[in-house]
Amino acid sequence: METKELICIGCPMGCNLTVTVEDGDVKSVTGNTCPRGAEYGKNEVLHPVRTLTSTVFVENRGNMLPVRTDRAIPKECLFEAMKRVNAVTVKAPVSIGDVILSDFYGANLIATMNVL
């Protein structure tokens, strides 16, 4: 049996979680104030995910466009995902929510700013 100490990132309270793992499965999560913390603790140990945020170059404006995934993607994919994002360029106009890359590790990479 193994225990992992985590801080829940579900809200600003930042509850201290203790996750007990046995035979590759989560046996308990304690320290959470609400059910979201239990879910976060379990997911963080079994298959952690993160929302990727970055920027891409806007060719015809010479500035950067902030982008993010529209859902969390597997944490182990972040390094490879960042390499793909770094190779992407776009052309204005771009609107908030425009899909920059689709089918991107189970999510879409979307614009988070208008560039006219």
Ligand code: SF4
């Ligand atoms: S367990 Fe609930 S209350 Fe505590 S930090 Fe997570 S989301 Fe917030």
